[in-house]
Amino acid sequence: MARQKLRVCGARLLTLALGLFFISLVSSAEEYDYYSWQSDNFQNGRFYARQPQCVDIPTELRLCYTVGYKKMRLPNLLDHETMPEVLQQAGSWVPLVAKRCHADTQVFLCSLFAPVCLDRPIYPCRSLCEAVRDSCSPVMATYGFPWPDMLQCEKFPIDNDLCIPIQFSSNHATQTPASKTCPPCDNELKADTIMEHFCASDFVLKMKFKEVKKERGDRKLIAAQKKKKVLKMGLLRKKDLKKMTLYIKNGANCPCSQLDHLTSSFLIMGRKVEHQLLLMSIHKWDKKSKELKYAVKLMKSLQCPTYHSVFQ
Structure with missing residues (x-):
């Protein structure tokens, strides 16, 4: 019961933190030259047949349904163009989030699988990637999985005002400590x-x-x-x-x-x-x-x- 209350509390704080972060992005949007979605169908050297769109995060997307916002950008930041493709790929990461290897695992993964709806894609900061990687890659190694190429932290921007930073620092009160159990x-x-x-x-x-x-x-x-x-x-x-x-x-x-x-x-x-x-x-x-x-x-x-x- 205590663990459940801690998780609920942590989820509420995470929702508040993410909400404040994305509100700040929207409020400062006029300072940047954003491309409209009407001309944003060519990203990372890949042409998308469909214009980027804003869709509801479905309940079946268990990885991200409780992440703290309700709508996501599609195609996402991992080049998944359809919701069935997102569901297929994201579902396999749910067990890692359940391991609680880092408090920001869900935030990091969902920033890529289910990016928040803004005019311009918002990537995770490199420091966020590195923090999650350093905590979770040993857990993945237990199952025989290396940290995947698609999540190499060098791909993500160095910390700035337009990337998603670490939400919970290592000494944050709401962070669930990683279990030492196998x-x-x-x-x-x-x-x-x-x-x-x-x-x-x-x-x-x-x-x-x-x-x-x-x-x-x-x-x-x-x-x-x-x-x-x-x-x-x-x-x-x-x-x-x-x-x-x-x-x-x-x-x-x-x-x-x-x-x-x-x-x-x-x-x-x-x-x-x-x-x-x-x-x-x-x-x-x-x-x-x-x-x-x-x-x-x-x-x-x-x-x-x-x-x-x-x-x-």
Whole structure:
């Protein structure tokens, strides 16, 4: 309950901060030579068939629906020209925001995926990109993802009055501290959280582990030989199921309470990266959990969006 209140408070402050920032941009617009949208269909060397337009941020755009403003510019600043394309690409970043690796992760990503409606595109400041990158890239590395080329911070402007700055400094009272728990072990047992990881994962299983080891900075999870229940086969092959080993990248020393006792079954979700199976999420299989029961039911019928790749 306390965490929920903190998030609500933080969201309200974020909305106020963003509102004041964008109001200041609009009020100073006359000082700059803005191009009208009627002649703004050629950006970054790419010609758009459609004129830029201002549209409502749809509820399905979970990454940005609560960011603090209601309308977005389309095409966005990542060259996505249609809303289905935005939804497809933005959805894969929702799990990263849920990790709370930096208080400004949502602000940074949404400035690109769902830029605020002004006459001229407003990019994130380079310092904002660097702050989010430095805090979140270690979390992404846990899942085997590098910081993507499309978000290289050198692409963004050095801090000025016409870029989006850091909203929460490192000592801001409302910033949620990054958890020291291993990222795959730090997920709420909530149906929507489970389904976000389900859609973003290559495979999902109900299974047991017989042993957990440390290996060159990683944590190595060796599956028990007992039968595994496949909830999503994805990129797995039958031979992968026979002698199954999963890894938490750079997870040798971070806490993972789920693995303190290996007697129970687990809901595990993961990705296949080259020849390794990386753990993305793990929950103890709690038969009494209504959230888990509902999520498992959804898994049988839900049509997941087709992501090119998580975090890209």
